[in-house]
Amino acid sequence: MRQKFTDKERDVETGLDYFVARYYASVQGRFTSADSVSGSMLNPQTLNLYAYVNNNPLRLIDPTGHEAKDSRNDVSTAGKPSNSAIRRAEWEAQAYAVIE
Structure with missing residues (x-):
């Protein structure tokens, strides 16, 4: 077994990636x-x-191979502002600049 793009183990004999719940065939997608x-x-x-x-x-x-999750909500991005929060802050800053 060796690690691949998704950090999952690839079975060398079958070429399938192990996702805990099921196997993924990267060739077929x-x-x-x-x-x-x-x-x-x-x-x-x-x-x-x-x-x-x-x-x-x-x-x-x-x-896990069970359910798709938004990568923006991944643990690695916890505590960081989302793109929508950044866009809203930029929009509000521009709106206040026009009012002043």
Whole structure:
């Protein structure tokens, strides 16, 4: 086993990445078994139970193979302002500058 991009172990014999709950085939860009967490009609991307991070690997992470999570809410970003908070602060600063 060796570490790959997602910091998951890759089985040298099968070429599959181990995500605790299931294996991921990076060549296919999908898991090899269905997700045990059901999808939601509110987010159609979750209905594909074989998809990795709802087909959005640039923004989402899936540390366990069960559920996609927003990478901006990851522990590594805890305590840091989000992009939306920064944009709002910039907007408010510009609004106050116009008022003055």
